Amino acid sequence: MSAQTFTEANGSHPELPATKLALWLFLAVATMLFAMLLSAYLVRLGFSEEHALPKPNLLWFNTLLLVFSSLALERASRGTARRAPALWLVGGALAVLFLIGQLFAWSELAQAGYFLATNPASSFFYLLTALHGMHLLGGLVAWTRTASCVIQEGRGESRGEAVRFAPASSTRVKLELCAFYWHFLLAVWVVILILVWMTT
Amino acid sequence: MEKEHVSGEQHHPIRVYLVVWGALFILSALSYFLDYFDIHPLWLQRFLITAFALIKAALIANYFMHLRFERPALVYAIVLPLVLLVVLAIFTMGEGDYVAWVRQFFFGSK
C-alpha cells in the first residue's frame, strides 16, 4: 500500500481530512498558550519567597473523573454504534462533574484564605485551572453537537446487529476528534497538576 | 497556479497606502503622547505602547510588505517561527527579573 502511494506518477498532494488538520493546528495553538502560561508561572515563582498553596486532595479525585471521562469517550469512538450513545453520555457527564469538582476545589482554596491575588502560586493556579476549564467547556459544546449525531445513529443501529461505525463515516471522525481533544485536555491537566504540586 | 496570487501582478490602489500611512502616523503620535503625558496606571501605558507597536508592525508587514496578499504558505512560514523569539524573550526577561530580585533580596540594594 505504501509503495503505491509513493510511486504515484503525479505530484498531487495527499488527501488529508481538513477537520483533523484544523484540530491539530488548534491543539498546537492551545499547547503554545498553556506552555507560555506555565513558563510564565515558573518564571514568576523564581523571584518570590512565598510559594505556599494548599493542595486539596479533591484534585486527585477530579483527575480520576477526567481520566474516566476520557476513557469513556475513547471507548465510545471505538465501540459499536449501539453502545456508543451511553458511553458518550457518561463521558460527558463525568466531564461536567470534573468541572463542578474544580469549582469545589476553588472554594476550598478560598476558604483557606488563598485568593486570586494572594501569591503568585495561587493566582496562576486560578488562572490555569480557569483556562483549562474554559477549554473543557468548549469541548463540551462540541460534545453536545456530536451527541445528537451519535444518538441518532445509535437509534438507527439499535434494531440491527452490533455494528461498528463505518471507518470513514463523519460521525466516527467527529467522535474520534472529540475524544482526542479530551485526551489532550487530560494531558494538559496532568501537567498543570504535577507542576503546581511540585513547585508549591 | 492561480494568477491573482503570483506576486508582481497585484494592483493596489494608492489610497490603501495612504490610509495605512496615515494610520502609522496616528499610532506613532498616540504612543508618543502616552509617554509624553505619562498616562497612568503604568501597566496600561506599557500595554498600550506595546499594542500600538504590534499593530504598526502588522500594518507595515501586511500592506507595505504585501504579506496580506501573499499565499498563506509564505505567511505562515514567516510568522510562525517568530513564536520562538517570544519564548526567548520570556526567558531572558524572566531571568533578568530573577537576577534583579536576587540582588534586591540578598544585597538589599538594587
Next chain:
Amino acid sequence: MPHAASHTTEEHHEPTGFWSRYIFSQDHKVIAIQYTITALVVGFVGLFLSWLMRLQLGFPGEFNFINPNNYLQFMTQHGMIMVVYLLTAILLGGFGNYLIPLMIGTRDMAFPFLNMLSYWIYLVSVILLLAAFFVPGGPTGAGWTLYPPQSVLPNASPGADWGIRLLILSLAVFVASGTMGGLNYVTTVLQLRTRGMTLMRMPLSVWGIFIASILALLAFPALFVGGVMLLLDSLFGTSFFIPVVNVLGQQLGREGGNPILFQHLFWYFGHPEVYIVILPAMGIVSDLLSTHARKPIFGYKAMVISIAAIAAIGFIVWAHHMFVSGMNPYFGFWFAIATVIIAIPSAVKTYNWLLTLWKGNLHLNTPMLFALGFVSTFIIGGLTGLFLGNVIADVPLHDTYFVTGHFHLVMGVSAIFGIFGGLYHWFPKAVGRMYSEALGKLHFWVTFVGSYLIFFPMFGEGFLGLPRRYFSFKGIESFSPIIHDLNVFITIVALAVGAAQLLFVFNLIWGAWKGRKAEANPWRATTLEWQTPTTPPPHGNWGAQLPVVHRWPYDYSLPDAPQDYIPQTTSQRS
C-alpha cells in the same frame, strides 16, 4: 517567473580558464569540494590540539611545553574548530552544496555568486580563527562556551584580550558566511526542485540539510548578538554581562551586568547548533542505510516529521545546559520536560533505522559500515543525553567527564561517522574514481572501536565525579588511582585513532589520483545524483534536459520489479 524559466532551459556556459573553473568557481560542486577540503584541513588542526590535550592528561608533567594556560587554549580552539568550523561547515557547506542541487535535480544553487562568496568568507573566518595563535596572549582559553566574565576580563583567563576579540570576529564572519549559504540552500530546496520532485519525495539527506539550514538561519543570530555584546564588553568596557567584580584584588569599574544572560543567548544558539550538526548526518545515514541494505527507508513520513519536530522543539530546550548555572531554578521544570520530549522523535529515528535494516540485504561496504557505526554511537550518545536532560540527574553529572563523553559520542563521533560515510559514498560520483575498500574498512574499524574505547570510559570517569576542563588531577584524593590508568589508556587509543585518520586522507588522495575508474552508479542507488549523464557531473549537471521525477527515492527491492532498485527518474511501475 522569467528567472526560473531561463534557468531551467538554458545550459550553463562552461567557464574556461583555471581560475574561474577551480578557484573562483560558481559551480556548486567545486564550492562543495573547496568547503570540504578547507574544513578537513582545519579539522586536522582540531585533531592535533586534542592530541596535545590527551598527552597532557595521559602523561601529566611529561610535556613541558603544555602549561595550564595553553591547555585551556588548546581545549577552546579544539571545541570551536570541531563544532563550528569543521562539522557545521562540512555538513552544510560541503554536503549541502554538493547534494542539494544534484538530489533535487537543478543545475546549480539559486544564487551561485552568493554561494561562492559564502565559501570565501568562510575561508576568511578560518584564517581569523587560526590567526589567534599568533597574537599577543594567544587564543582565548575560556572554553568554547565563552562564558563571561572570565572570557573578557583582562587577566581572568588566557587570551582574554586579543584572543577573544579575534574569535568573536571570526564567528561573526562565519555567521555571515553561514547566512549566505543557508539562504541559498533554503531557497534552492523550496523554489528550484525539478518536475515531479515534491518535498515529500526528497531524499532524507536533503531534508536533514534543509532543516539544518533553517536552524542555522534562525539560531546563528543569537550567537551573533551574544558575540557582539561580548565584544562590546571586551573592547569598550560595557557591562552587559559583567557585574561588579574584583579580579585578582582589583576592583573593575563594571556594574550591574548579568553573566547568565550570555549563557541564555549562547545556548539559544548552541542547542540548535547541535541539531545543525546532527540532522544532516542523520539524513545522510538514512540514505546510506537504505541504499546499502537494498531496502526502502522505514517510515519515511515519520522520519521527515521527526526531523522537523526535533528542529522545532530544539529551540525551546536550551537551558538544559544551565541547570546548575544559578539561573532561575524554576526554569528547570520547563526545560527538563521539553528536553525529554525531544527524546521521542530522536528515538523514532533510531527505531526506523533499525526497521529499515530489518530483513534487508546488507552490503557492508565502507559507507555502510560507517552508517551502522553512526547508529550505534548515536544510540549510546543519545541515551546518555537523557541523564543530562533529566534535571536532577544532571546535577551530579554536570561539568564532569560524563558530559564530555556524551557530546563527543553523540555529536562528535556520530556526526563524523555520518561525514565519513557520506564522503566514501559520494566519492565515486565526485571524482569519478573509486577509493580503496580495504583501506576504508581498516579506517572504519580503527575509528569505530577506538571511539568506543576513548569515550566509553569517560562515562565512568564522570560517575566517579571527574570534572572536565581540568589540566591535571594530581592531588585530588577522592579519585581512585584507576583514573590515572584510564587516562593513559584513553590517550594511547586517541593517538592511534588520530593517526588512523591519515589512512583516510591517503585513501582519498590516492583514490582521486590512481583509483579504479568508477561506474556512473556503483551503489545502484535510486536518487537523482547517480543518474547524471556524465560522471563526475559537469557544471550544469544535467546536460540538455533536466531530469523528471516519478517516484520517491527509496524504491529498493520492489517485489515484482526487474531490478532491485528503480531510479527516481523511471516512470513505469516495472
Next chain:
Amino acid sequence: MQGILLAIVLVLLVIGAVVLTMSGALWLPTLASNWGAIDNMLVITLIVTGIAFVVLNLILAYIVFRYRARDGQKAAFFAENHRLERNLILVTALGIIVMLGPGLFVYSEFIHPPQNALVIEVLGQQWRWSFRYPGTDGKLGRTDPKLFAQNAVGIDITDPVAQDDVVVHGPLHLPLNRPIIIKLRSKDVLHSFYVPEFRAKMDAVPGMVTRLWFTPTKTGTFDLLCAELCGTAHFQMRSKVIVESPEEFERWLQAQPTVAQTIKK
C-alpha cells in the same frame, strides 16, 4: 565477514558495558549526604536507558549478522507500519515518564531548602574558596559585591549582624546530620561548588547569590572542587570539607576569630 565481525564487536560492547556497570569500579563515590534520591534517580535513568541500550545494540548486532548480504538473498519490501510506529512511540514515552516523573519531584525538593537549615556562605575567587559562618546570632551579616574594594570578602562591617560572623579560608567544617544551605557568591568569575560525595552542585555567579542545600550524613574529609571553568588554575581551585559531630563543630567554631576581631573598621 565484516557483518560477523561487527556483530561480535557490538555484542562485546554490550557485554563490556554491562560488566563495567555491574562491577561498580566506575560508579559514584560513596554517598555522604541526604541526596540518596539523586542516586536513585541515576539508577532509574541507568536502568531505563540501559535496557534501551542493550536491546537496541543487540538488535543491531542480530541484524548485521542475520541480514548481511549473501548469495540469493533479497531484501523484503516494507516501508510503513503505523501500528508498530505508534506502539514504539508509546513505549518510549512511557520510559521517559518513568524516568523524568520522579526526577521532577526530587528536583522540587532540591530547590526548596528546609526552613531550619544552617546557612553558610561560600565565596569563590580565583582560585580559592572562603567560608563564612553565622556567629552566635545565627545570622549572616549583609554583603555587597561593591565592598570587595574594602575587604577581601565583601562584608558590610558596619552591619551589627556581621560582627560575630566567622570567616575562614581553610577547610569547610560542617556539622553532621544538620541541613546546610550554602549561599554561593563569587568575587570575579564563574565557579562551581562541587563535592562529589554530596552530589549537589551549583555555580557561583559574580554579582548575585545562588543557593544549594544538603545534609551531611557521614563524618570524614572530602574534596571540594570547582566544576566551572574559571581560568588558568581552575584545576587547582580546591579545598577540603570536614564533616564532624555537632559538638566538635561547635567547639571548632567557637575557637575561630570573629569578623569584629579580624577586620578593622
Next chain:
Amino acid sequence: MEKPSTLREIITDWASDQPTFRMSWGKAMMWIFLLSDAFIFGSFLAAYAGARLAATGPWPAAEKVFALHIGHTEVPLLLIAIMTFVLISSSGTMALAVTYGYQKNRTKTGLFLMLTVLLGLTFVGMQVFEWTKLIHEGFRPWENPMGAPQFGASFFMLTGFHGMHVTAGVIYLLIVAIKALRGVYDRLGDYQNVEIAGLYWHFVDLVWVFIFAFFYLL
C-alpha cells in the same frame, strides 16, 4: 468555485512539485533573509530587556535623555519623534515606488526611490546628530551621567545596529534607483527588484517601530 480554504492552500503549496513560494527566487530569498534578520533584532531586543531588568543602576528616563530644547521649553523625545516620522514617511514613499514599479512607470518609480533615499539619509543624519549630542553630554557605552551603564551600551548597540541597516539600505536603494532611472528594469521588462528592495526597507522601518517603543518609550 469558491476560494479554497487557507489550510487547503497551504497543503497544496507545500505538497506540489512547483516552487513552494509562488514568487521569484530573489523575493523568496529576501523573505527568508528577513526572517533571519528578525531573529537578530529579536535577540538584540530580548538581550536588551534581560540586561535592563537585571541592571543595578537606576534606569534613566529616556524622555529626559533625548529631550531637545526649543527656546526655553524642554520637549521630550522630540528628535526621536521626528526621526520616527521621517522613517515612516520613507516607508510610504517606498510603497509608492513599488506601486509605480508594478505599473512599469520608470520616472515615478525612480523619483519615489530617490525620495526614499533622501528620507533615509535624513534619518541617518539625525541619528548621527543624536549620537554626537549624547557623546558630548558624556554618554559612553561604558558609562553615562544618568544611571545604569547598560543604558548607554544598549542605546549605542541597538541604534548603531539599526543605523547600519539603514545605511546599507540607503546604498542598496540608491543602486536600485539609478538602475530604475537608467531604464535597466524597463529593458528587463520587470520591476521586481524594486519590490525586493522595498521589502528590505519596510523591514528596517518595522524594526524601528519596536526600538522606538521598547527603548525610547517604555
